[in-house]
Amino acid sequence: MSTEYTLSAGGYTAVVTAQAAALRVLQFDDRDLIVPFAAGGPIPDYRGIIAAPWPNRIADGGYTFDGAAYHLPINEPERATALHGLAFPLDWTLKESDAGSLTLTCTVGPTPGYPFVLELEARYTLDDTGLHTSVTARNAADVAAPYGVCPHPYLVAGPSPLDEWVLEFSAESFLEVTPDRLLPVGTVPVEGHAFDFRPARAIGSTEIDHAFTDIAFDGGLARLSVRDPAGTGVGGSGVGMSWDESCPWLQIHTADKPAPIPGRIGLAVEPMTCPPDAFNSGTDLIRLEPGAEHTASWSIYAL
Template identity: 85%
Template sequence: MSTEFTLSAGGYTAVVTARAAALRILQFEGRDLVVPFPEGGPIPDYRGIIAAPWPNRIADGKYSFDGVEHHLPVNEPERETALHGLAFPLDWTLKESDAGSLTLTCTVGPTAGYPFVLELGAQYTLDDAGLHTSVTARNAADVAAPYGVCPHPYLVAGSSPLDEWLLEFSADSFLDVTPDRLLPIGVLPVDGHAFDFRSARAIGSTEIDHAFTGITFDGGLARLSVRDPAGTGVGMSWDESCPWLQIHTADKPDPIPGRIGLAVEPMTCPPDAFNSGTDLIRLEPGASHKASWSMYAL
C-alpha cells in the first residue's frame, strides 16, 4: 500500500501521508502554502499532523476522568507533558479515494493512559477553493471518553521573512501560559497587547506560542490570513467546533533554523483541557464529533 496520497484540483496539489494522516505538501501553482517535509522518515515538528484525542499538551501526562486518574506517557520531556495526542505515530488506513478526495481512518486506544477506543476518520477534499479537511471521531467503546482535536500545519505566506508577514485573525482573548512549560495561567484580553491581530499587521519580532479564544465566527466560519508584503498569501478558515486557535511562530534555539512558517491550529479545546475541563468534548458510547477547516491561497 502506498504510504502517501496525492490530490490535484484547480491549480492546487496536496500530498497526505498515511503516517499521522499528515499534510506533507500543499501547493498552489507550485507555491508552497505550508512548510513541507521530506517523503519517508520522521515528521519534523509535528508538521501537518492530526492531533487527537487531544490537541496541545497535558501537564505531567496526568488527568482524571469520571473519577479515575490516568497516566499518559510523557513525550515532551523538557516540559514534562504529553503532547499532541496519540494518533500521530500511527499509520492510518485508506478507506476511500478519488482524484479530488480521500479518507483515512485509524483506531486510537485502548492504550496506556487512554483506556478508551475511538475510531477516527480524516477526509481531505481538494477543489478550486482550496483544501478542505474534516476529522470525525466515534466512540467505539461502552464508556464515555474525553476528546479534542486540531490540525498542525505551518502556513507559508511567501518568500519574505516571517517577521514581515502580515497576520490577521479575529480573537479578542489569549491564554496566558507559564514561560517554561507553556501551561495555562488564565485568559487575558488582547487589547493593547502584542498579540492583537484583529487588524492586519506585521508579525515583527513577536514570539507566539499561545492559544486564542473569543473568536469571531461570521456565517459559522472564522478566518485567518497571513500575507507576504510581496503580494502572495495563505488563508485558513474553520467552523465553530473549534473555539480555540493556537498560533506558534516556530521559534527555535540557535543554530536550528526558526520562524520558517506560522503554525495555525484551530482547536476544539485549549491546552491541558483534560485537566481543566474547558471545552473538553465528552463522547458518550456510540457518539460522534466532527471538526472541519480549510486552507487556500491568497
C-alpha cells in the same frame, strides 16, 4: 517508508501521508502554502499531523476522568507533558480516494493512559477553492471518553522572512501560559497587547506560542489570513485558513527555535476544539458518549 497520497484540483496539489494522516505538501500553482517535509522520513515538529484525542499538551501526562486517574506517556520531556495526542505515530488506513479526495481511518486506544476506543476518520477534499479537511471521532467503546482535536500545519505566506508577513485574525482573548512549560494560567484580553492581530499588521519580532479564544465566527466560520507583501502577484501573496465553530480555540506559533536550528520558517495555525491541558481543566473538553460522534472541519487556501 510511509504510504502517501497525492490530490490535485484547480491549480492545487496536496500530498498526505498515511502516518498521522499528515499533510506533507500543499501547493497552489507550485507555490508552497505550508512548510513541507521530506518524503519517507520522520515528521519534524509535528508538521501537518492530526492531533487527537487531544491537542497541545497535558501537564505531567496525568488527568482524571469520571473519577478515575490516568497517566499518559511523556513525549515532551523538557516540559514534562504529553503532547499532541496518540494518533500521530499511527499509520492510518485508506478507506477511499479519488483524484480530489481522500479518506483515512485509524483506531486510537485502548492504552493504559487512555483506556477508551475512538474510531477516527480524516477526510481531505481538494477543489478550486482550496483544501478542506474534516475529522470525525466515534466512540466505539461502552464508556464515555474525553476528546479533543486539531490540525498542525505551518502556513507559508511567501518568500520573505516571517517577521515581514502581515497577519490578521479576530480573537478577543489569549491564554497566558507559564514561560517554562507553556501551561495555562488564564485568559487575557488582546486589547493593547502585542498579540492583537484584529487589524492586520506585520508579525515583526513578536514570538507567539499561545492559544487564542473569543473568536469571531461570521456565518459559522472563523478566518485567518497571513500575507507576504513582497510575494509574487498583485499585492503580494498569502495563505488563508478558515474553520467552523467546533473549534473555539486557535493555537498560533511563530516556530521560534534556538540557534543554530532554523527558526520562524512558517506560522503554525491550529484551530482547536479545546485549549491546552483541557483534560485537566475540563474547558471545552468534548465528552463522547458510547456510539456518539464529533466532527471538526477546516480549510486552507491561497490568497
